[in-house]
Amino acid sequence: MKAWLFVGIIVAATALADALQAYGMRRHGEIDDFRPSALGRAAASLTRNWCIIAAVVMMAVSFYSFLTLLSFADLSFAVPASAASYVIETVVAKWFLKEAVCWRRWAGAALVAGGVALLAL
């Protein structure tokens, strides 16, 4: 029960972190000028982007929850269980980020989640 609680926290925090990061980067606009001065300006702008800041906090929550889970559960349980995040994040991308998710993306996300689960065996 405790392990599944941590899996839930990991999946939710990862999905939230990636959704916030994707939303924040979309709001910022495409980065396609790779000169040092332009990259510096982009970095300065991103440090004031609340979506990116919240995404980093959620990434930290996900990382430390994963480490905690590994301290009492097997890696062979932790990795396949948290692979569910591929499907959850596709749902988040469709409903919250309004991406056009066609059957190929649904099938691809499911195949990758299944593949990651098998790799952990």
Next chain:
Amino acid sequence: MSDSLRLKTRILTVVVVLANVGGDFLLSWGLKRRGAELGASALDYVTVLFNPWVGTGVLLLILWMLSRMVLLSWADLSYVLPVTAIGYVLNAVAGRVFLGEHVNAARWSGVALIFAGVWLVGSTAIQTAPQPAGNCREPIAERECARR
């Protein structure tokens, strides 16, 4: 979908994947060569960064995070996430070749499933989401997601 967007997305996807795999591999390699396990002391987590393998691994993971942010600025999350999962395959191959780890039939099946997933998602449009004000590009319909 412009050819330049597709080309630059593919190039950056390679950078993201290689930085992630290289970073994970160097962290694992450095920590194993270090011998002793990381203790409860916070100082351990600082001093380990001065190990050249671990330090280079951390630099590569910083490059991974930054390049992934750039990739997300021009490609959908539902595209980036499955496509960069090819890193799991490279990790399995690196573990087999460089660390002598055993890869059983179930793991090779997992590799095949990930390849199939990456191929399916890689054949969809890179960018479909509505953009913020100032960008006039219209969101594309789901039925068009599969079109290049």
